[in-house]
Amino acid sequence: MPSYTAPTKDIQFVLHDLLKVSEQDVPGYDEMDRDFTAAVVEEAGKLASEVLSPLNASGDHEGVTLENGIVRTPKGFKEAFEQMKEGGWTALDCDPEYGGQGLPYLMNTAVQEPFVSANMAFNMYQGLTHGAYSAIHAHGSAEQKAKYLPKMVSCEWTGTMNLTEPHCGTDLGLMRTKAEPQADGSYKITGQKIFISAGDHDLADNIIHLVLAKIVGGPEGIKGVSLFIVPKFAVNDDGSLGARNAVSVGKIEEKMGIHGNATCVMNYDGATGYLLGEEHKGMRAMFTMMNEARLGVGLQGYAQAEAAYQNAVAYAKDRLQGRAVTGAENPNGPADPLIVHPDIRRNLMDQKSFVEGARALTYWGANLIDRAHRNNDKAADGLVSLLTPVIKGFQTDKGFEMATQAQQVYGGHGYIEEWGMSQFARDARITMIYEGANGVQALDLVGRKLAADGGKHVMAFFDLVKTECKAHDDERMKPFTDALKTASKQMQAAGMYFMQNGMKSPNNALAGSYDFMHMMGHVCLGLMWTRMAAAAYTALDAGASDTAFYETKIKTGLYYMARQMPACAMHLARIESGADTVMGLAADQF
């Protein structure tokens, strides 16, 4: 069975050597000194390793069950959820007014990583609650906040997000769920929602559903969509629970993975709902926390790869098979460990260099979100909006690919469920789909974010890269800055191609959107590795004692620059081939 240990040192490196959080002028960051973050991450890591990780395979195997309308989570989930609540882990970055600890979003991100690596299906129960909390916090009335938030912060009640219907997911304008206004100001919600993660379960006393629906008589399409609070049990004014609402689980979906999470078909049969935010502004309300939600999924992508990687390394060191081509390295044993073989190294280095780069990018994104929210920094807000589809789309594609590579290290054992490597791949697969399928992320990036605010944010990104390259005019940094400069120029050329040819037909831009997302992903990780290598050299120059750690960082970065950055030229060539070959066939020629 796989195991997991939180990579505390790597997390600390990103927080302190790379982002230098204690030096940043962001409200709340003054608390985040090395000792504090180490203690918090270690404590979270302990819960992850000792409680959540052991439930990952069993939760996958057992799955959730629906019996007589009641959803049961796998054995042990209830007790683990209690520990999560008792530890205050669900409240970390929530508003102290409602019982939260008010820590920065970045701190919460560093804590979420081990939870997600250890047991993604389990962690979604609280993750979705956090999303619903944020929506109510941003758009709820004072009364709504007082009523729902304290119990959601503590996860005594959990939350869900209800968007998708059987016939529409990406195109929510087609939605059919309706909301009929009642005399008392509430609404009767009627319709069916699908793919509702944590839609029902036995971990909490109440579930607060956030449901998108169309108010009867409102505008057509997406402009007529509003957001509603629909509690599973009515909440009385004194906070006690009242009658069961007319919402029920139609069925639980059988899925490729995340079996420990209940993915429900939810039926709303005239359920009582309360408008959250303004009428017909439901999409805006739902998307307020989109950057956070998508960044959270991007984190899931690399966090699954991290867990898979740890186990692949252990197996590669343990399994004896064949001899090193340069001479036996375990001459007294019957064979050498797998890790001596160059192609196994390639496989592991792909994983390691991706995961560490993605961690840096994700934490930087979280840092920008903090700056946007806590410092009202518009530039940070613009930049993270640009980065979000890359963090989500690129990191989940690669996260799945890397989990698959980790599985490959095990050979036939990787295919057998008993070894647990299949689960990492199966669980990671969903991250490419939910919270906006990755094709939609690419569309968002190229169709919207590049040109947003007159292209200001992408220009700022290029400036950042340029500044970074200039800052390290240093022979030993050349492998980093050279590769980054080349890739950044290629990305600029792609942007130029879109501008010039998108005029003729927007298809010329959109046919290259997926490649652009990946190209920008590599540029972002190249930027992260450049910064991390510089930080590692700085530490070494300052006489840091843990030289092996910093040297490993530099070498891992060198691998990424040499082996991954060349993908950018390929993506550019594809982009510059335009839409002709992509759109060449009539639909009936497929």
Add this chain to the structure above:
Amino acid sequence: MPSYTAPTKDIQFVLHDLLKVSEQDVPGYDEMDRDFTAAVVEEAGKLASEVLSPLNASGDHEGVTLENGIVRTPKGFKEAFEQMKEGGWTALDCDPEYGGQGLPYLMNTAVQEPFVSANMAFNMYQGLTHGAYSAIHAHGSAEQKAKYLPKMVSCEWTGTMNLTEPHCGTDLGLMRTKAEPQADGSYKITGQKIFISAGDHDLADNIIHLVLAKIVGGPEGIKGVSLFIVPKFAVNDDGSLGARNAVSVGKIEEKMGIHGNATCVMNYDGATGYLLGEEHKGMRAMFTMMNEARLGVGLQGYAQAEAAYQNAVAYAKDRLQGRAVTGAENPNGPADPLIVHPDIRRNLMDQKSFVEGARALTYWGANLIDRAHRNNDKAADGLVSLLTPVIKGFQTDKGFEMATQAQQVYGGHGYIEEWGMSQFARDARITMIYEGANGVQALDLVGRKLAADGGKHVMAFFDLVKTECKAHDDERMKPFTDALKTASKQMQAAGMYFMQNGMKSPNNALAGSYDFMHMMGHVCLGLMWTRMAAAAYTALDAGASDTAFYETKIKTGLYYMARQMPACAMHLARIESGADTVMGLAADQF
């Protein structure tokens, strides 16, 4: 639930327009005229669509069960297996002396494709029998052949291949299963074998296990391995079945996919076995049919992608979501079908252009095997040996990737088992692992095949590419020949890098082996598309009536050349970065 239709027209195109089988001077090919192959493929396609495909999802869901030592296959498998036998499909290319039809291997390949696309797990029962048949046919005594082959040709008895043990798969020299010689010339086989596909089941009266084991007192390591025939039930001289042999199923593995096939732990407890071929030459005997077996797995790779692709296309045409960016294409409907969106097109064209290219390469490989066996053509034998690791490794990596892309077209529905798209990805995943994990294919290619016979075969391959490019000195063929020339030069540069730097350290070659395998895969598919486009232009110039079909071929090829061939430059850059970054870390730095 997914459906499947055999792509008869595409198969006919490869057999006749591309390979021009009727014109080839290969014994048996004279029978393969257009009408005959069309009739055979259509009939096989009917069985695939109507019988095998409907059992694919149910077989996945139900899986196999082991109760009191008896393995039961999913509902319907038994009846379907009867139909397969009755149709003579198991005997197609087998030796007429033992009841086979003696058709070329290429014909069998064209028939296997629809079976594999429709139901890979099911088809493995007869596929493995065919492998065991080939081994006995090549190495058995006259008596052994007479005893076992007729029933294996008809699949009244099935076969298995027993190589892997718990502690060794790739490195079979570590094998522990032992064979003790008996006075009557037989052996007592004792040991445990794992991952035995079709190891036991209820589809046949007897199972003929081929088992690798070490004769007690023989040489150490791989040089002491022999191959044995171990029948589940003893076969009396009159052909009737005797006592149960001491071989039993330890357990059935729970796997990521191919749930309909029984993957067994097999325990041999002093089971009676008969030496097949020479003492201590077991590996040679087992590997005689390696090219065929690996080509068969390469076929599985693209055949799963083909089935997934067909369903992704159907969904993309049916599902209404969003509007074309260039203006509504379904203005009277609530939204446009997915297929109008450029990124969905990119996704589908990736699949289509890969599958059709891979089919051509696989059939060409089968054609070379026929030439090697039937014409004793040494050049063909050398060439197919070179191509085999590429067909296996590249096509299964891409097949899985494409099945995953097909799943992505379905959005959330792709993750739900009910829709069947997850199964294509889960089933395809094994093809990257078994019959030699893809890293081992890359090692075989770069470490062995490139230099085999003084590099003669790879030089012949480059000559072929050169000749092909020269043969089409034609403006309309330029997009094909230009891209192919560029990629071929890059592949030559990679080979040169290996020669020059492999001297310093073999790691410099092996660290690039995986990239080389993929690079050569693209060159091979580029070559196939160049040939297919030329064949399509020839047909159009000759006034072929089905212009849409041939135009689609050309456009699909143009996509491949524009969008996939640029990967070669990336692979070259990685290869030329050498082993330094790959091998840079000490094992404890991972």
